[in-house]
Amino acid sequence: MKKDQTVGEALRQRGVSRRGFLKFCAATASMMALSPALVPKIARALENARRPSVIWLSFQECTGCLESITRSASPTIEDLIFNVISLDYQEVLQAASGTHAEEARKAAMQENHGKYLLVVDGSIPVGNPDYSTIAGISNLDMLKETAAGAAAIVSVGSCAAFGGIPHANPNPTGAVGVSEIITDKPIINVPGCPPIPAVITGVLAHYLTFGKIPELDHLGRPVAFYGQNIHDRCYRRPFYERGKFAETFDDEGARKGWCLYKLGCKGPITYNACAVTKWNDGVSFPIQSGHGCLGCSEPNFWDKGSFYRPISAGMWGTPEGLAAAAVAGAAIGVGSALAARSRQKKASEEEGA
Amino acid sequence: MSLLDFARGPALQWSLIIFVFGVVWRIVGAALLMRTRDFSKARVSSGDRVKGGVRTILTRSVPPETFEKRIRFQFITGSLWHIGYFAVVLLFVPHILFFESFLGFGWPGLPNPVILVIGAITLATLVALLVRRMIHPVLKIISTADDYISWVVATLPLITGFLAMAHLGLRYETMLAIHILSFELLLIWFPFGKLMHLFFVFPSRYNVGAIFARRGVRV
Numbered sequence: 308m309k310k311d312q313t314v315g316e317a318l319r320q321r322g323v324s325r326r327g328f329l330k331f332c333a334a335t336a337s338m339m340a341l342s343p344a345l346v347p348k349i350a351r352a353l354e355n356a357r358r359p360s361v362i363w364l365s366f367q368e369c370t371g372c373l374e375s376i377t378r379s380a381s382p383t384i385e386d387l388i389f390n391v392i393s394l395d396y397q398e399v400l401q402a403a404s405g406t407h408a409e410e411a412r413k414a415a416m417q418e419n420h421g422k423y424l425l426v427v428d429g430s431i432p433v434g435n436p437d438y439s440t441i442a443g444i445s446n447l448d449m450l451k452e453t454a455a456g457a458a459a460i461v462s463v464g465s466c467a468a469f470g471g472i473p474h475a476n477p478n479p480t481g482a483v484g485v486s487e488i489i490t491d492k493p494i495i496n497v498p499g500c501p502p503i504p505a506v507i508t509g510v511l512a513h514y515l516t517f518g519k520i521p522e523l524d525h526l527g528r529p530v531a532f533y534g535q536n537i538h539d540r541c542y543r544r545p546f547y548e549r550g551k552f553a554e555t556f557d558d559e560g561a562r563k564g565w566c567l568y569k570l571g572c573k574g575p576i577t578y579n580a581c582a583v584t585k586w587n588d589g590v591s592f593p594i595q596s597g598h599g600c601l602g603c604s605e606p607n608f609w610d611k612g613s614f615y616r617p618i619s620a621g622m623w624g625t626p627e628g629l630a631a632a633a634v635a636g637a638a639i640g641v642g643s644a645l646a647a648r649s650r651q652k653k654a655s656e657e658e659g660a
Numbered sequence: 661m662s663l664l665d666f667a668r669g670p671a672l673q674w675s676l677i678i679f680v681f682g683v684v685w686r687i688v689g690a691a692l693l694m695r696t697r698d699f700s701k702a703r704v705s706s707g708d709r710v711k712g713g714v715r716t717i718l719t720r721s722v723p724p725e726t727f728e729k730r731i732r733f734q735f736i737t738g739s740l741w742h743i744g745y746f747a748v749v750l751l752f753v754p755h756i757l758f759f760e761s762f763l764g765f766g767w768p769g770l771p772n773p774v775i776l777v778i779g780a781i782t783l784a785t786l787v788a789l790l791v792r793r794m795i796h797p798v799l800k801i802i803s804t805a806d807d808y809i810s811w812v813v814a815t816l817p818l819i820t821g822f823l824a825m826a827h828l829g830l831r832y833e834t835m836l837a838i839h840i841l842s843f844e845l846l847l848i849w850f851p852f853g854k855l856m857h858l859f860f861v862f863p864s865r866y867n868v869g870a871i872f873a874r875r876g877v878r879v
Contacts, residue, residue, distance in 0.1 A: 536832060550753055550771040569757060576664065576833040611665065618836070619754035620761030622669040623676075632681040639681075640688025647693055 314515065315354030328354075335512045338505065338584065339521065339531035352516040359515065360415050360423040362453055363397040366446040367439050367473040367482055368429030372464035373399055375501035376508075378587070392511065395423070398441070409442050416456050424514065425457035427485050430466040430473045434481020450488060459493040459520055460485060463507055465603055468496035468527070475609035486527060493520045496527035498579075500603035505584050506532045526606065528578070537574035537600050540582035543567065561597060571615035572599030579604040664833050667840035675844035682851025687859060694867065698874070705876030712873020713866035719879065720865050733792075737785050744782030748775055748818070772825070779822060786815050806853045813849045816842040 312320075318328055332350040336343060365373070394400065395415035396408065403411055415423060427450065432438040436445035444452075454460060462485045465471035473482035486494050497510055510529055513521045521529040538544060546552070546566040553560035553567055566572070574582075577600050581592040594600055599615075602608040612622060661669075723735045749755055753769035760766035770778075790811055793799050820839035823829045830838070850856065872879045 538832075539827065548772045550769055552753065568754070576836070607662070607665075612668075616761070617754070617757040619758045620668075621672045621758055623762055624669075624673040628673060628677050629680050632677040633684045636681040636684030637688045640685045641692060643685070643689045644692030647689075 312358060313354060314356045314358060317358065318354075335509055338509050338580075339513055339529075340534070341531075349512070349516045352518075353512065356515045358393045360393045360395050360419040361426055361511075362395055362412060362415055362423055362457075363400075363426040363428070364446075364449060364453060365398055366427065366429030366431050366450070366467070367480065368464065368466050369472075370399060370428075372428040372467075372499075372501040372507075373397075375499075376504045378504065392424075392515075395419075405442070412453070416453060420456040422458050423456065424511075425453055425460045426463055427460060427467040428463045430470045430480075430482035430484060431488060432473070432480035432482050433488070434479070438480040447488065450485065454485075454489045454492055457492055459495065459514065460489060461495045461497060461507075461510060461514075462486065462527075463497050464502055465498040465500045465606075465608065468498035469606040471498075471500065472609055474607070494527055495520050495523065495529060497532075498526075498528060498604040500601070500608070502604070503532075503580055503584050503586060506580055524578070528604070532580045532584075533578040533604065535578065535583075537577045537579060537582050537594070538572075541574055541594055542582070543594060556597065567594060567597075567599040569617055570599050571613060571617055573602030573605075573608070573611070573614075573618060574600040575618055577602040577605055577608075662833070662837070664837040664840075667837040667844070671841060671844050675847040679847040679850055683856070683859065686851050686856055690860065702874055703876040707873040707876065707878070709870040709873050712878070713870035716869025716872070716879050717862050717865045737789055741782045741785040741789065744778045744785065745814070745818070748779045748782060748821070751775065776822075776825070779818060783815070783818050783822070786811070786818070790815075809849060810853045810855050813842075813846045813853075814855065817846055 315328075329346070329350055332353065333343070333346050336346050336349055341349075393415075396412040398408065401408060401411065429439075429446075431446045431450055433447060436447045439446045441449060462468040466473060466482070467485050469484045470478070470482045470487075471484075473480055474484070484496075486496070495510055495514075497507055499506070506529075509532065510521065513529070513531075521531060524530050524533055526533075538547070541547075543564060543566045546564070547568055551560060551563075551565040552569040553565045554569060555561065556570065561567075568575075572594065574594065581600070582594070585592045585595070601614050602611065605611075612620075723731050747770070750759075750767075751770045752772075752775045756766045756769050793803050793807065793811075817839060820835060820842045824832060824835040824839045827835075829835055846855075850858075869879060
């Protein structure tokens with residue numbers, strides 16, 4: 308595949324029909340909550356877009372995010388769109404290794420300076436940068452070096468977006484997300500552990516179509532995918548309203564598909580497209596499979612108490628504080644009562660005198 | 661730490677510490693001021709203290725016949741919002757889970773639409789009572805800052821709870837955090853204002869009844 312080929316040319320070469328391509332454009336528009344009138348615009352923009360160079364850096368991560376994308380139902384038009392970008396550096400997918408791989412990254416950076424898209428998965432250890440290195444280069448240095456010439460950055464997965472699991476208490480490596488290091492580039496956070504494949508490709512498609520980053524929420528996430536919370540779009544929501552809850556994972560309520568709120572579902576405080584887009588080509592999502600939402604697209608999801616503790620349950624702390632408060636209260640109560648009695652006695656003595 | 665984490669964690673712990681401290685202080689202080697000995701002989705007509713105390717708890721829960729007409733509105737609205745408030749606090753499932761996380765046991769709750777209706781009636785009654793307090797010539801004069809502060813801290817959790825439940829205003833997690841914080845404000849104010857009647861109302865009725873029973877008077 309030639310580097311200066313347009314997406315349209317690449318798709319035709321791969322035998323993708325016009326109809327199939329337009330279907331993808333319509334699905335993307337719908338997923339991004341764009342007007343159907345924009346479908347031709349998306350198609351035109353995508354067709355004529357030069358394949359942008361994409362450099363994908365993986366830092367402190369489990370490769371789950373990449374697994375997620377490669378597990379997108381194959382072959383789909385999404386795969387093709389993903390294939391027709393010029394993925395110039397991705398440690399897992401690229402054939403090159405060692406010096407050749409690093410040379411490929413450097414060449415892509417040089418050739419496309421200021422234009423390439425940087426995708427990052429994994430968090431960056433800043434406590435001790437030597438905890439994670441690639442080709443002898445610390446993640447911190449590699450991120451700074453590569454981000455300098457990027458047009459925009461896409462932080463894929465909760466680790467790159469917010470620090471994720473490596474950031475969880477006690478955060479031994481001092482892990483942080485990309486936005487805590489790079490502050491002078493547009494950053495799109497696509498959190499999730501892992502994120503939904505269609506969401507990642509949707510974000511890339513939006514960037515290709517409009518040449519700019521989509522509307523983001525206060526956490527830097529595309530509103531089109533992270534605008535609504537899981538609870539609001541959950542098919543089990545009516546059971547929540549009716550007060551029908553599964554009490555355990557194998558009781559009658561669980562079998563009947565009742566709400567998982569009591570089992571710690573974090574759906575009400577989690578913003579993601581799982582309940583709408585679902586996984587595995589729309590087959591299911593965690594709640595549909597019988598497990599509550601873990602809230603993996605939210606910052607610090609690992610440190611919000613147990614996954615199985617309901618949202619409304621308090622974090623009560625230790626009983627010592629309450630015991631001390633009760634003892635102190637009792638002491639002041641006794642003191643104030645004695646003082647009052649002494650005043651009473653004095654007053655009655657004065658009256659008697 | 662997010663606002664919700666703060667509300668569910670440190671804010672809850674500290675507000676509860678203040679609540680326990682204040683409540684124990686007030687109860688111990690009041691209990692030690694009670695008369696412990698009788699200085700006179702019991703009258704011939706003296707009744708049983710316990711019976712008198714219990715009777716007064718019950719009789720004072722309904723309006724006396726003489727004043728029934730005059731206090732009907734107060735009695736009905738007062739009872740209505742108290743019952744409604746307790747129903748919302750104790751029978752909304754997420755609230756039950758909140759208590760369960762502390763007590764270790766829960767109880768059955770009501771469906772959300774039922775709670776919504778009860779909450780709406782409770783809120784409307786509270787607003788009506790506040791308006792009455794502000795325009796009633798006598799009530800207006802005898803009302804103190806405590807009355808208004810207690811109304812605000814008791815009503816805020818209801819309003820914020822409604823907004824959180826209906827997903828109105830701010831994002832759900834922020835509104836939920838504000839709802840929990842408003843409840844914590846209630847906990848903090850509770851021992852130091854008139855809300856303390858939750859603990860005092862029945863013991864004081866009992867005490868009055870018991871004293872009058874010894875005097876041979878039925879109240």
